[in-house]
Amino acid sequence: MTKEKIKPDKQTQSLYKTVWRWHFYAALIFAPFLIILAFTGSIYLYKPQIENLIYKDLYEVTPQEDRVLASEQIEKVKEKYPDGLVTKYRPGETDNRSSEVSVINDGKWLTVYSDPYTGKIIAELNNDDKIMDKVEEFHGELMAGTLGDRIVELAACWGVILVITGLYLWVPKKKFAISGVLIPRFNKGKKILVRDLHAVPAFWIAGGMVFLIMTGLPWSGFWGTQFQNIATQSGVGYPPSVWSGEAPTSTIKTKDIADVPWAAENLDIPSSDVEGFTPISIDEVVTIANREGIDLSYSIYLPSEPSGVYTLSAYPPKAQDELTMHVDQYTGAILTDYHFNNYGIVGKIVALGITLHKGTQFGWFNQIISLLICWGIIFVALSGYYLWLLRKKKHDISAPKAPSALKMKSYLILLIVLGLIFPLVGLTLIIVWLIDLLIIQRSSNLKKTFNA
Numbered sequence: 001m002t003k004e005k006i007k008p009d010k011q012t013q014s015l016y017k018t019v020w021r022w023h024f025y026a027a028l029i030f031a032p033f034l035i036i037l038a039f040t041g042s043i044y045l046y047k048p049q050i051e052n053l054i055y056k057d058l059y060e061v062t063p064q065e066d067r068v069l070a071s072e073q074i075e076k077v078k079e080k081y082p083d084g085l086v087t088k089y090r091p092g093e094t095d096n097r098s099s100e101v102s103v104i105n106d107g108k109w110l111t112v113y114s115d116p117y118t119g120k121i122i123a124e125l126n127n128d129d130k131i132m133d134k135v136e137e138f139h140g141e142l143m144a145g146t147l148g149d150r151i152v153e154l155a156a157c158w159g160v161i162l163v164i165t166g167l168y169l170w171v172p173k174k175k176f177a178i179s180g181v182l183i184p185r186f187n188k189g190k191k192i193l194v195r196d197l198h199a200v201p202a203f204w205i206a207g208g209m210v211f212l213i214m215t216g217l218p219w220s221g222f223w224g225t226q227f228q229n230i231a232t233q234s235g236v237g238y239p240p241s242v243w244s245g246e247a248p249t250s251t252i253k254t255k256d257i258a259d260v261p262w263a264a265e266n267l268d269i270p271s272s273d274v275e276g277f278t279p280i281s282i283d284e285v286v287t288i289a290n291r292e293g294i295d296l297s298y299s300i301y302l303p304s305e306p307s308g309v310y311t312l313s314a315y316p317p318k319a320q321d322e323l324t325m326h327v328d329q330y331t332g333a334i335l336t337d338y339h340f341n342n343y344g345i346v347g348k349i350v351a352l353g354i355t356l357h358k359g360t361q362f363g364w365f366n367q368i369i370s371l372l373i374c375w376g377i378i379f380v381a382l383s384g385y386y387l388w389l390l391r392k393k394k395h396d397i398s399a400p401k402a403p404s405a406l407k408m409k410s411y412l413i414l415l416i417v418l419g420l421i422f423p424l425v426g427l428t429l430i431i432v433w434l435i436d437l438l439i440i441q442r443s444s445n446l447k448k449t450f451n452a
Helices: 010-044 047-054 070-080 131-141 145-170 190-219 223-233 282-291 345-358 363-391 409-421 423-438 444-450
Strands: 085-090 099-105 108-114 121-126 299-301 309-314 323-328 334-339
Touching: 010 131, 010 145, 010 363, 010 409, 047 131, 070 085, 070 099, 070 108, 070 121, 070 282, 131 145, 145 190, 145 223, 145 409, 145 423, 190 223, 190 345, 190 363, 223 345, 223 423, 282 299, 282 309, 345 363, 409 423
Parallel strands: none
Antiparallel strands: 085 099, 085 299, 099 108, 108 121, 299 309, 309 323, 323 334
């Protein structure tokens, strides 16, 4: 007695083909950008190790018993750059780490490295020449400014759709079997093997890929900005305990004057009381930082005007140690004290997500897991392209033939929801629909090329 095969109904077949078609085109367009993101991200994961190797001569100093005051170190920098503007001081997080003084000179942003035990200037480095900063810029905006940022955000959002559609295609439509689902089939021929080498690893990294995308989006220029405004200003805001006295109102935000944790970027800047006081020295600010037990990775941003404040920012490997503090430049009073413990639930989740994304939260273990996910993304994308080349015909792109998504109500609803969550995706969906309606459907050659 033979078992009769159960044929899926036409609706299921149509949905499968529609999902496959969208997965195909999304991959064809956005997979190259995902490869770039994964490649640059895998490098940036090891920023601490790479910079310690490249800039060893700038970073390492011989520990001694006494340190030179921060004000004396800054004074030496001013002597070297009499027309320069000192903006930041970073004492260094370990005993054998040099201190840093940031200065703007002749329109160039320089970092001057000093020996904190002798006060001697070791060297200076133009910030534009920092290798890992270039990697970060390429990772975040393809070194193309706002346009690059939007492309990266769009690719990341479509990456989520690739995962969702890919998982639907991966789910067994008949009986479940380990081979071809959880492990590749090595004895079923070349095409089956390549298909499995695309689908099976994709399943294993799907969760990690979505996690890296969603924890990276808060940095994006459009989605991230809107999300940040909602998280920090619309009902969530900041607890009153972070300010001494009434909460300030300012058109200038903390992110405009300092590199601070994500949750603190939209903090309003308080003002120093200028009446009848002499400015305190930066040495007193260092004393305040030591007294408050701030993580030693902190930086001090100097006030740029008489009513300005000192801003202390700690952006360490672990999210729990983050801090942003504003100090009155005349009285030394702490005007704002914003720790991880003060963050709302959204701020805490994003802060933890960012340090996990950067591979710093759990040290080398975090780096290895994230690296494997990045390599997995690259492998899955390349195997997908190879799979396409195996089935591609000579004179067209061999896109899967399928009914319009407009006829698949469940899938259409999913696209609308994703378009609302990710507005740039929604915009591209409208553009794709208009191109199909007004251009492709009116040309027999284009319809043949795109299998529309």
